[in-house]
Amino acid sequence: MLNDGNIPWQRLQGYVAPEVLVAPKTDGDPLNKGQWIRVDTRCVAYLEFNALGKPWVSHLALIAAVMAAHRCGVQTILQTLSKLNIGFIELFEAFKIKSVAEWQAEEHIIAYLKREVLGTHSEKRRGAFWVKYSSATKHGRRWWKSLPAEEQQRYAPFVLSDVNPSHIRGLIKWDEIKDQQRQKRKTATDALVPYLAELRAEAHRRYNQMARLRRAYHDALAELKKHPGELPFAFSYEEGGDPEAGVPAQERWYFQIWNRRSFVLAHRDYYSKMSVSSAQSGIESFTGAREHYFLEFVKAERLADDAPPEGLWFEELTRCRVLGALPYSGGRDEVAARQRLLRSWGYGGDDEKETLAPFKSMDEGVLVANLKEAFFLHRAQVRTNCVFVPVEEFYTAAIFGLLSIDIFTTTGMRLNELLQIRLDKNCLIRMELQPPPTAKNQILKVRYGLQLVPKGERSGIPQTYFVGKETVNLIYKTARLLEEHYGLDTAKGDKLPIVEFTYSTRKEQFSADRYLFQHSRRHLSPITITACMRFLMHGMVFTTADGRIVVLNAHLLRHVFATYAVHFAKTPIDIVAVMLKHKRIDITDYYSQPTHSIVADAVDNYLVSFATHINFRDAVIRSPQELQERIEEARGNYGTLTNVIGGDCVVHAPCIAKYSCLGCAGLVPDPDKRQQVERKKQWALEQKERAAEEGLTLEIKKMEKLIRDCEMVLREMDLIKAYGKDEQRVPIIRIKRRRIKRRQIKRRRS
Template sequence: MTLLCVKPESEHYSTLQGKVDNNILHLQNARGMFLLDNVNERNIKYFINQIIEMPWRNHLLLAILIQADRNLDPATSYLMLKSIHPRIKDLFHFYSIQEIREFTTDLHMYGYLKGECYPEHSNNMRRVFLKEYELVAYNTKIWLTRKLNQDQQAYFEQFLFPMPSFESKDFSFGKLAIEQAQNNRKYETDAIVPYLPVIRATARFRSSQMKRLRDAFHKAIEEVQKRPNCLPLEFHYDEPERIGERLYFRLWDKPSFVLHHQDQFSETVVQLAEDRKSTYSEDNNHFFVEYVKAERLDDDEEAGGLWFTEIIQLGVLGNWSQNASFEEMERKRTILNTWGYGEEDSEKNAIPFLSSHKGILFQHPFVSHHKDKAEGVVFDVEPFHVACTFGLLAIDVFTTTGARINELLQINSTKECIQVKKVKDKHHYSFRAIPKGRDEVEEFYISKQTMGYLQIVLRMLKDHYQSEKIPSVEYRCYRKHLLSEPKPYYFQYHNKALKDVALVSCIKFLLHALRFETQEGTPVTVKSHLLRHAFATEAVQRQKIPIDIVAKILHQRDLNVTEYYSSPTATQVAHAVGELHDAIASYVDIDEVILRSPEELRRELEEHNSKVGVFNKVLGGTCVTDYVCPTKMACLGCKAKIPEPEQEHELHEVIKLSKDMEERFTKMGLEVEVKKAKEMRKQARIELKEIESIKQYREEQQYEPIVHTNK
């Protein structure tokens, strides 16, 4: 085969050269572009780090080059690599295979799929391996046939994985794995569904608690600037009445920490700290806190303190397994599994609090290295505050819209994304994002409360960047090929957009120790996709919303699980004009449009208002669906509604009314109607509890603790 003199531009070309087949390395498409230049960075790095020395390296390199040429989502290729490479590595080890030509599917793969080796591997691991292997073997063969001439095909056939002579239906693990996954998801969802209001409330209160700590931290720094040489500065403040605790801290900087723990540092370090030179100079200084204790104010109960201190004390923040001994690793793995952080089929240690994003949950190197030298719990405040702020917004959107994490990460501060519409003198809000499986934006309706959380994130980012505008950054999560233009994404920090792993770590940190269990007692941790399942389950099973309506709310196309195939429709609303909140939102007064509209248009809009909940004030709150009413106007308890404190009185009226109805129907002997009246009262009380939580959160948002320092 004739090779061109030019070479790929990829920075990894020199690393691969001489390690893989030269003809594969120089494969080009019909336009003369090297396939290597189109391979995703994460995928090629995984190949170099894990596969380049393996006998099957050419097979998998050819596979990822072809998948890149087919413009497949990079995440698809990454899943393929992580599904095939470890399993083939296992088979080579178990059967003592040395060369790729010795590997046969009918003997080695068949034996593995039948469970003759690695009995500890789950049904799902075997199912995914066979599925990904078959896809690669088939699609690679098809690509060669369509793209290359016969001579080229004959050459590259040596790098094709052999197709199995058996099918997945020949094994029981496929069906068992799917059933097991569905059952596990069902069990976990059942554990979460009743507690969606608790999850939201916990996120609100903890985020407020973290903000109070941050405010106190900065006030303490201001005090130090007024009183030089006063470190360590002891300070404390009282939490709101709901918590009823007093929290005690010490403020440190690097030199003061060294000088007060001299026996644990070398003489050289102590001298540098005294002189405030080198890493201990003013330019390199760093403030952090030591959490000392918490005490109750009005009773003798044990104080709860800060929810996250055990994460630090047990040493499982960040990538905790690095440089850990075997005994330490086993101990921490046991703790994490007890908390529910261990993932099924995972071959790695659980790292729930590793964001892999600068400034989020990361601690300053000095704090990380020397945290065990203090009596209390030493940590940086800002990275925790950032995690809580992002986590609060994410949890709110997940539990009120059922959105996917990829859709959430697309929210950005532009008038094309954030929409505000005025109907009947009330503002209604939404964001636009590209759902999974689509290539155009669709609308996701959100509440006024969610808009408030967006503003909190925006203020945090403006403070972080010290600017009235947040920068436009490149999107870094799944399907980024559809989002190539940099935008001012809300989920960004240190000039980089967050990836899904960073946001998941924020959620786990904010909700840590909020324990849920399946009926079998298995711990369940809150995950983004689980909140989505919980939202859908609540809507279908408890609210009896038709599946096709729920699919529309969730922006899903797959209706294989339901008999409903009709798609509800919604009338388009007026396009956005103007700006709101620093030019992040569009606005249109629909009332004004109606007054100027022809009679026919007026009738259409009136009909639209009868169908579209998002433009109507409903009992006890605000509707956030723009589809045909899912509960036939039975708004009480509907998951498409966000309770509003301003409408609390309406729910109290419902309770009074339900008591009267129950009494009347009891006298009439209408037992079914009696049950309906009781259910009405139950749903009203549930919503009142969430409204009370929202009111408390709003009060605590305004609460400014008085910080007391040592004199």
């Protein structure tokens, strides 16, 4: 059993060389007063579960401590540890060496890069190992050289030997690797572009499902408080209907609420006599103070027909135990089976020995429960095969996943820009635009934008990413979730906690702030955000032309956005460059290179009007006077500042498309403007007839394209309306009463 002291680093006592644990100028330095950052518990956990007993464990531990002291990001350290650990396992075996003393980096790494060993490894994998090894040794050597001579002699055995970079030059085919990566990304883009609208609509539908499940659970808990002895507490509700359209409910979902005590007593055959006795007596982990309710999904029942029930989209993930770090846990055969399953879903690359965890959350409370609760539920599921739903954790993952997908697919934003979003007047801006004097409708036009610093902007000057009302509505929902999570009262002026910006490549650029993407007083990890998106979209399969399954990530969605904008919406490439915040057109050209089949639905967007009673309304304010002046100068020239047909424009640049808005990637459809599009379509149909009568072939083609664009926008509006209606549906729970037998639960005698 590992030493689980309060300081994570100390958990390695007895497993790592003692001098490494107290290395100067690192976490364990006895003189450390906070000037050297502690090694993150996640890095310690990686060493505990993957490197203990290995000849190089002390070397990796020192690398982790030194890189942390050098203020490297947690993800950077974890990736370095993982690449080196896996690489050493295979290289030591290939070269038949048993200790680090036998490791000759110059000889062994060069032989590896020349393909003299491990011939099945790809160029990308070899290059990745060298990059991480080189980086780790640079940090190690820099730290080692800063020590006094006596200390250098003491720590020399734990510093990995380096390699002369000139001896490596030409051994790695970087151009070949780059070309392969680009081609792989474009084929993945091709698989996603045709289904972009469906992807967004399905993300909304699943979030709505999760929101109804959460509400039903809370309603059931309220009923349970009236009958606290009724455990398990069974209830059900119906899903899949549309009362307004006369469509009856399609399924009924059944659930049970438990606590630890009632669950163990009801499944006593699966637990030891000691555990059952403790549950009966209400002691140890079954005391009232430590008891929490949890939810079991029992079954889904089809109501409408004989088809198999759809059920919860994430049931497979929980039943197969692949969420969080569970793919690592269990016996060798169990882990291997989960790894095969994950690969069958498209996860993993060329490295067949890589241990995959594509749904791993680095943030407790987002997708995964706290460690103690998660451990109990995991063991309970292994024993009984029950399916448990951590409601709050899944709901949190769903809303972060939906907001991320919404922003990535409507702005082309980068992940590091997403993480900058804050709820303050310097980030979330609100602009009120006066309509032209000749307009019949004199209602103020309201636009929203996010002031963020793009990648590569060395000046630190933020740029505006315009967003639609639906995005703002999702930001509101996320803010409400965080208010509940932290117990904030915005009426009393409570604000989100200030958290450190932790994105590894840009954390030095941004100070601590009230970032929206946070939980449990920590800035969310990029890995967590990716896991949330994958969780939300699990089971929605996209395949390339050669049958390879495509998995979601933020950068791929950015490529999809660019490809759709240029080749389907025919948005000029310089406008797309503005949307993507590219400084060079050639980069945008690469992002938007045509795929094998440019057939796409438009990026759908935005329905629900922004509520005037939003709790963070004080954070969404009018722009400063100087910005208002610039707005007036740009009015009539920038689509974002003009009332356009069919929705809102999010391209903040001079419109060289001359306001041909229907079909443009920058148009955010608004169902409230449906009549405008229908009138435009009718006009185009009439113009097409006239052109046909006069034999104007080019004009006919022009009108046909406009009709198709109108149909596309109307279809998007239908999707928006559909998931908007779905969001308004309220679950009505049915409670199944049960009679409690006194002999089943013996209360503790005083």
